[in-house]
Every structure is written in structure tokens, then in C-alpha cells.
Amino acid sequence: MLFKNDSKCYGYLSRINSPDDLKKLTYDELGILAEEIRLFLLDTISKTGGHIASNLGVVELTLALHKVLNAPVDKIIWDVGHQTYVHKILTGRKDCFETLRQLGGIAGFPKTQESEYDVFNTGHSSTSVSAALGMARARDLKHENYTVVAVIGDGALSGGMALEALNDAGMSRTNLLVILNDNGMSIAPNVGGLSRYLSKIRVRPLYYKTRESMQAFIDSLPRSGRRLRKFLHKIKASMKSMFIPSMFFEDLGFRYFGPIDGHNIKEMVEVFEQAKTMKGPVLVHVVTVKGKGYKFAEENPGVYHGVAPFEIETGQLVNSGSEDYSSIFGRKMCELAKQDDKIIAITAAMTDGTGLSQFRELYPRRFFDVGIAEQHAVTLAAGLAMGGVKPVVAIYSTFLQRAYDQILHDVALQNLKVVFAIDRAGVVGDDGETHQGIYDVSYLYTIPNMTILSPASPNELRNMLDYAVLKHQGPVAVRYPKGSGREFEGSDVPLEYGKGVLLKEGTSVTLIGVGKMLECTFEAARLLEAERISCEIINPRFLRPVDDEMILTSARKTKKVVVIEDVIQEGGFGAYVTGLINDARIGAYTKIIGLPNKGIEHGKTELIYKKYGLDAEGIKSAIIKEFFMNG
Ligand SMILES: Cc1ncc(C[n+]2csc(CCOP(=O)(O)OP(=O)(O)O)c2C)c(N)n1
Numbered sequence: 226m227l228f229k230n231d232s233k234c235y236g237y238l239s240r241i242n243s244p245d246d247l248k249k250l251t252y253d254e255l256g257i258l259a260e261e262i263r264l265f266l267l268d269t270i271s272k273t274g275g276h277i278a279s280n281l282g283v284v285e286l287t288l289a290l291h292k293v294l295n296a297p298v299d300k301i302i303w304d305v306g307h308q309t310y311v312h313k314i315l316t317g318r319k320d321c322f323e324t325l326r327q328l329g330g331i332a333g334f335p336k337t338q339e340s341e342y343d344v345f346n347t348g349h350s351s352t353s354v355s356a357a358l359g360m361a362r363a364r365d366l367k368h369e370n371y372t373v374v375a376v377i378g379d380g381a382l383s384g385g386m387a388l389e390a391l392n393d394a395g396m397s398r399t400n401l402l403v404i405l406n407d408n409g410m411s412i413a414p415n416v417g418g419l420s421r422y423l424s425k426i427r428v429r430p431l432y433y434k435t436r437e438s439m440q441a442f443i444d445s446l447p448r449s450g451r452r453l454r455k456f457l458h459k460i461k462a463s464m465k466s467m468f469i470p471s472m473f474f475e476d477l478g479f480r481y482f483g484p485i486d487g488h489n490i491k492e493m494v495e496v497f498e499q500a501k502t503m504k505g506p507v508l509v510h511v512v513t514v515k516g517k518g519y520k521f522a523e524e525n526p527g528v529y530h531g532v533a534p535f536e537i538e539t540g541q542l543v544n545s546g547s548e549d550y551s552s553i554f555g556r557k558m559c560e561l562a563k564q565d566d567k568i569i570a571i572t573a574a575m576t577d578g579t580g581l582s583q584f585r586e587l588y589p590r591r592f593f594d595v596g597i598a599e600q601h602a603v604t605l606a607a608g609l610a611m612g613g614v615k616p617v618v619a620i621y622s623t624f625l626q627r628a629y630d631q632i633l634h635d636v637a638l639q640n641l642k643v644v645f646a647i648d649r650a651g652v653v654g655d656d657g658e659t660h661q662g663i664y665d666v667s668y669l670y671t672i673p674n675m676t677i678l679s680p681a682s683p684n685e686l687r688n689m690l691d692y693a694v695l696k697h698q699g700p701v702a703v704r705y706p707k708g709s710g711r712e713f714e715g716s717d718v719p720l721e722y723g724k725g726v727l728l729k730e731g732t733s734v735t736l737i738g739v740g741k742m743l744e745c746t747f748e749a750a751r752l753l754e755a756e757r758i759s760c761e762i763i764n765p766r767f768l769r770p771v772d773d774e775m776i777l778t779s780a781r782k783t784k785k786v787v788v789i790e791d792v793i794q795e796g797g798f799g800a801y802v803t804g805l806i807n808d809a810r811i812g813a814y815t816k817i818i819g820l821p822n823k824g825i826e827h828g829k830t831e832l833i834y835k836k837y838g839l840d841a842e843g844i845k846s847a848i849i850k851e852f853f854m855n856g
Contacts, residue, residue: 237258243315243316243317247288248292260518275333275531276530278522279378281522282517287315289494290493295372296316299371300345302344304347304376305378308378318331318340327828328828347659348657351383353377355387355390357403358375358397361373378406380410380412381597383419383574391474395474397505402497402508404511405510406511408512409423411574426483482509485510496509550709553687554705555580561694562584562588568615568694572618573601575621606643617644623659623661626665638673641700642698649706650704651707652833654827658826662704662707667792669769670800679768681744682716685766686703686705711744723772724767725766725776728743729750729761730761731759732783734848735762735776735785739789746789747762749845753849758849768798776806780806783813791819793821818844818848
């Protein structure tokens, strides 16, 4: 194992303040720098948490790229962007690296507002080739001259958008360099036909050995042997198709180089130098080891893909202790699947993240991991539902945004029974603006026939899944937050379609706490009652259809209704309640305490809540200011 506990000596790293500083180093020195960067990554991420395995895997690749390119004039677009820590360290952010993913600190993904070296914001997968092609075309239209590079993982390549972009770029004459960082892994081992194709190329050492020997032989021929040389070159070129069944990338129109060793800086530099000067689209296939250099991450790259803080020597991850919503969902799915053999689970490359590992073990024939392909996952579910089985699609709120049209066009307009298990709904914290699950209620509100449920406790999630999977007809979304939750009095009231629960009676103001927000709604109510403001509390459970009657009855009494939700305020449940009360003309006022519709940055969830007034104090102050100032 690489890590040495006593080694805090960053002799070379301490002298790197921009990519220019790399250019002076020899390959041996770059090798030492790579080791120092690994130590530095481990040292920091073990404290902050973050995407350790992917970053350990791209240390040499990032060094080689920055050695060859002239950034920020040359542009690098990183797919997903979770593997940009090394790039950040090399581009002037080493000294603030310990603020990684903290509120006010540097982001865990590329951010154009953070550095001129980050040229395109990413977070969601499979966007890099489209973005790079767009930038390259803009460059050409403006008669400018620089290199544009997309760095994409083999996992991200399974996303449809990446394939659409390759299809477009391949036939263009645009100068574009795509680096395929192939480690055989998405978060878990990569899946699908393309992945199988890549592994075939990867394990073709015989081809490369033979090609090398042939080249050596050609080089050794005397000058007079020109015809023989030409003939052998032709054979060499056709060898590729003999060994490798079909050259997918070349057939698409790319010049293909590879696979090359993604931990050999010299080899990469030589190939990148050459690729950079070529006309048209070029793809360099680089093979790396996810988690490289840290035993635990190499052995278990999936577990160390994105981690909480951990102990370096033992690899022990800091655990929150209580069972999170994803695990509760996963366990419930196993129970339900036992009762009903028509239940199917679908994930888009997030088996562990969505808690479905056990389901996959128990019911492999009823489990589909489709790769990073949320759109396909949803329409696959529509097909399964049409075919008479009961699909449950588990996707994080933020990634489901990808499949808006599939939800609308393929599922909802046909009123198919598909259950959407929407994990990480609401504020997600450290991953920041590209990952916040704060838009789903609004976008689901525009979808016909869609029922939306929001549990406020583990019991409620279980009951809602019972209802959604076993009873509901038509599309239904159950959206639950990241992390764990607590039970409260009233969470065991039986679930009834379209019905909320009145949890506490009061006279001065009605508080409607949505899902996870119910917890701080209770706390805010305690603070308000200490100021002699009597609070009525409603748990809506169904965000659609809404329990109009319960809300209007309460509004008639208190004349003041506050909706507390950790999503954007526009177009969702709060907006619906506002309309409901306005239309009823009962002389009641409403207020939504939610998030503004702007990118919500990274940082610990509690700090984000505090910043945006979604903690008990903030809620109390907002209510007093709105309704109870000046008597
Ligand atoms: C649209 C979308 N779906 C899911 C994810 C979650 N996710 C983040 S990284 C990742 C795996 C990426 O694999 P790969 O591109 O091969 O990069 P590696 O981490 O292996 O270097 C996934 C599924 C995402 N970022 N975007």
C-alpha cells in the first residue's frame, strides 16, 4: 500500500502552482509528484469525504494532460466532473483544498466561477463530448486556435447523450480530442454491450505485442525495401480488425489510439502530443485502475467511489449509525418482491446508492441495471408495465431530471403503473448545485396522472411503498431524502389516498411541513409557541392529489398558512396551496418557506438549511416577520 502515515512531505507538490510548473519536470520527477498527489488526496479526502477512487485513478492522466496542453487556453471538459480533484490541485487550488465540498469552500465538481481552468460545469454524466464539440465548433466559427479535450469514463460513455455526441462528432471534421478513461468501472463494475466491447479491446495484448514486433521489423528494413514496407504497413493496418472484431470508434469516424497505459505518463504524453496535432476527431483510449495506489480503494472501488470521511490506515468509513432511507427502501423492496413476483426493480448504475444490492442478489431475474441511462430506465419501465409486470424505478431526484419526457410521454400519458422511487429528494449537501434534489416536485407537478408522495419518517416510507407498489394504479412517485430520519407521533396513522394528517391543533397559524421538513416544522412550532403563537401542524403526505379539505379547514381557522419545503418555491406543492387558498377567497394568507430557484451550493446540509432559512430559527423568524410584527 502506498500510504505512509508519517509522510507529509510534498517536496514537488509544494512547488506546483499552475500547470506551467509541471512542464519543467522530468518524467522521473513527475512520477514522484504523482505519488505525492496521492498522499495529498488521501490526507484531505479522508477528512472531508469525497470521490477518492476516481481521483486516485486519474493522477497520471491529469498530469499528462496538463503537461501537453496549454490550459486555460486549451480547454478540458471533464465528464461527471467528480474526478477533477487532481486538476484542481494542479491549477492553483492546492492551498484551499482542505475546504473541498465545505460551504464557501471549493466545489467537488468543476465550477467556471471558481477557476478559469474549469471551462464547463459538470456533475451529471455523459455531457462532455457534446459540450466539447460545441466549444470546438464555436472556436472554429470564431477562427480561434486552441485544443478542446473531453475526458469521459467508460461508465459515462454508457449514457445515451455521450453516444449521440460521438455520432455527431465522428462525422464532423471538427478538431476534437476525446480521452476515454477506461477503468472497467462505473460506480460498480460497468454493464452493457459497450462495456463488454471495451473489455475485449483491453484484453487484446497479443494484438499490441504483434503490432509492436511488426513495427520493429518494418523499421529494421533497408531503405530499398519500400514496396515491402508499404505492403507490411497495409497488413499491420488490417490486423486491428482481425484481432478486434469491429473498430467501433473508427467506424464512427474517430481516429482511435489505444488502449494505452493510463499510469504511464511518458506514453500518454507522447500519444497526446500526436493526437493534439491531428485533424478531425480523435479518441485516445486510456486504461486506468480505479483507486490506484490505495489498497482499500483498489480492492473495493465501488465502496470508495464517493465516501464519507474515513481512517486511512484501516480504510474504515465513518458511519452515521442509523439506517438511511435508501436501505429502508431496499429492504422494503425485498419484502414486497417476496409477496408479489411481478415486482421488478430498475436502477441506472446506482445499485448500491439506491439500496438495491440485496434485491439484485435475491431476485437477479427481476433486477435490471441499465447503466447510466435514466431515460432508457424509465421507458424500459413503461414497456414492462405495458407488458403486465410492476416496475419500480429507483433514481436519485437530480438524475431523474434527465427523463422528464420519458416520464411524461411514455409513462404518464398512457397512465401506466410505474413506481418512481426518488432518492436524494431535497437538499443533498456536499455534492452541491448539480446534485440538489430540489426540482422534482415542480417538474412532477406538470406531469398528468402523476401521484406524488413525500414520507416524513421511515415508517411513512414503508407504508407509502406498500401503497404505491401494491395498490396504486397509474404513475406514482415516492420521494425521500438523503440520510436517515426519525419517527414522530402520528407517523403510524394509516395511509389513505389523497389524505394528510393533522398532527397538532392550533389557532394562530397553520404549518404544513413537507417530508423531511416536518422535523424542523415541529421545532419551529415549539419556538413560536414560546412566543405565544399557537401552531396547527399538518403532514400533507400526498403532495398530489392534495388534501384540499384539511388545508382549507385549517386555513379558515388560522387565516395564515405556511408551507415548509426544501425544494424550489415555484410550481410545486407550496404554489398549489397558495392557489388553493387564494381561489377559496376565505381571507387567509399564505407563505412558502422554501428554496430560491437558483443553484444551491455545496456544504453540509444543516448549514445550507440555515443559510436559506430552513432551520427552526429561520422558519420562526420568517413567520413572525410575515404575520406577527407590529401586533
Ligand atoms: C446522469 C447521471 N447519472 C448518475 C450519476 C452518478 N454517477 C456519478 S459517477 C458515476 C460513475 C461514472 O463512471 P465513469 O464515467 O466510468 O467514471 P469513474 O468514476 O469510473 O472514473 C455515476 C453513475 C451521474 N453523475 N449522472
